[in-house]
Amino acid sequence: MTDTVVAAPAPPQDFRIQRWSRLSVLFGGGLAGIVAVLAFGPVLLSENTQNNLIQLYFLMIMAMMWNALAGYGGLVSVGQQGFIGLGAYAAVFFSVQHGLNPYVSMGLGTLIGGAVAIPVAAVVLWLRNGAFAIATWVVAEAFAILVSLDPNPAIGGGTGTSALLPFNLRYDPTHRLHYTYWAALGAVAVLLLLLFVLLRSRLGGSLQAIRDDEEAAASVGVRVMLGKGVLFVVAGAGCAAAGTIILAWQLSVLPLGPDSVFGVNWTARMIFMVLVGGIGTFEGPIIGAVVLYVLQTYVSISGVWYFVMLGGIAIGFALLLPRGIWGTIQDRFNVQLLPVGYRLRTGGG
């Protein structure tokens, strides 16, 4: 009796790895072009439009940051408003109290946000999901209370404060609008670029691994804590930047209450934008921010029902369309506009 064994088929011989497809080159170029055009906003657009676009920009920043945490790091933070407020108040501190140029103060505020994120990360990153979420919220509340209790008159305590003086001493309202517009657009562009570079780097690969299976990733040497820490610091700085822009845009800020600069409603907006746009995708938060902006500007319903609607839509998306608008498009049509991943092409394709 002879016995036979069946052999396995041979692997494919020719393949190549591609990062930039023709579509993504087109899109990347298009995006850069749009940013360039928008930079001429102060020249081309009305003051009202510029004002509105500033809102769109800081919403975009917040969406991108929240997505970086939740979509790429699996970290659901309900306390990013802590950094928004921190950035705003740091900018107040430097400009009102120390007389620095307000835009320089905004830059410093952003850095402070990133710096404070480091010790916060050291405390909260060990926590799992729900405990992490609550801890971030407690940190945000703690920041808000500390600010409201600050006896420093420049900070204004519970009644809030304003950056009217440092801006108006140096700039007339039109110039303030222009410079704030450019600062906001610039922040969006810089953060987009930063995230893009991060995701294409080894960190990006690590993050994907962490998202898929944290323990397995750690066992092959992925520095899980470091990856998450980087995301948290970037998100802290980014949200602080958004906070400084809010300050420059509306000039007066309050520390307490759901609609304040430390308010939980900011997180509600962030969750809405990211869930609707597409969590975990690069393009998703941008789309989500546009959707929220359109709703905000053109749907005029009372504040309360507005948030009921936001909450309801967010729940609906989480349950029914969890990949969001862009995530679903990406899955359905296998499209990727920005080259943050790798594509394997076999044969000559």
Add this chain to the structure above:
Amino acid sequence: MSALLTVENLDVRHGLLQAVREVAFDVAEGETLALVGANGAGKSTLLRAIAGAHRPAGGRILFAGEDITRVPAHRRARAGIALVPEGRRLFPDLTVEENLRVAAASRRPGPWTVDEVFEAFPLLQPLRRKRAASLSGGEQQATAIGRALMTNPRLLLLDEVSLGLAPVVVEGVYHSLAALIEGGTTILLVEQDLGRAMSVADRVVCMLEGRVVLEGLRGQLTREQVTHAYFGLRQQEATA
């Protein structure tokens, strides 16, 4: 006599991996069927699909004449199918007695009670209030079988009850099973130990890479035939 369990053309997948391919067989009431095969042959997956813990991609499962392919696991337990899972899977923080009592969820009347289980497995009696996680392998296996019996099943599925146990312990487990087998409970057991399987079963089904490659009554199959089917060796023409 119509079969108690009929499996028709069953396809079960683990993600993209096809674990069970077009498997079909019957189990008659009161019969003991042994399912043998190497690791990865698909035996456990098949048992889990029959118990409802795994959704098949294709095919049908009939129990007592009813199509249960889409019926959820807890309803199958209430209909009389009980699985002793691979690795025992006791509830670690519950005591032995509590583990047994959870099975009251199946709401099936019958001879098996907590006391009956302790009589069938006397080694468990002093361990009543002990946490399941602190039991030895053999004690856990006895508890797991007892727990399945508490559902008063018509069909008992046993997945690798000898896995990870010392030979003398396995001896004890099969000793307790002998009474069950003789008592007329329909049993479908997965067993890697060929000798054991062929000594307790009425019929043997051998699986390889998800397919049934050999099936027959105990008396009709030689050990050599089963071993060859087990390893997937093909024979050229029957030789003496």
Add this chain to the structure above:
Amino acid sequence: MTWVAAVVHGILLGGYYALLAAGLALMFGVMRIINLAHGSLALVGAYMSFLLVEHTGMSTYLTLLLVLPGALVVGYVLQLTMLERSLRGGELVPLLTTFGLLIVIANLLQEFFSPDVHSLDAGRIGPAAWQISSELSIPWFDVLTLGIAFAVLGGLHLVLRFTQLGRELRATAADADTAALLGVNARAVYARATAIAVAVAALAGVFYGMRSAFDPNAGADELLYAFEAVVIGGIGSLWGTLGGGIVLGVSQEIGAQINPEYFAIGGHVVFLAVLVVRSASQASRIRYALRRFA
């Protein structure tokens, strides 16, 4: 002497927090769901009681006979509709959907009840207190709350230990798949757990309404405190929640003793300190493990 009073009041406050957090701990222990809308649901309980009192004039305690069964139903339905689907999406989705629910509830309450503050009448027991000394008086209501907290935690403990439902809950929490193989309907078990959790939350909400004035945005604050109690006490432990509640209550009262405005931050500081200590032990454990393998 007033520091003693602060500690005593803190312990009594801890009883309330334990009551508020019990439902949260139950849902997490059984289903691994962190219900961010928990505080809001408690607040809804308070508002429902308020509605009943306003329209029928019945005593607050009597409203519980209607509010609690209603809450059981709400919890059951909530699980079967929203939370069950959320669980299927992974561990993070319930956080997102319950946060959405928190926002929806807070704003709906504001719409239907106005942003004004309301409060519930605690009856004759409300103002009564046991005057121990000139600086220390123990309100009977707080003692009642602590007693109810014990009763609820004890009741939950008994249910989990000695009833079939409790066994099925624990089994499903440990291994839902294997429990199903024994005939346990996980959906029904989860729904019952959520029903109990929401009912306990509503109970806590009514007691909250009796101890302090509430407005539609109070849900978020109460949620935070409930959470701090659960995390300090150790997530997943029912009696730990009582311990955590007491630590939180005492921290808050001591904070308030230093300066009335430091009430909340007293709790936050201790909460974060507990986290720092735990993360430090985590870090040292990891460093130790690394050193062994380096």
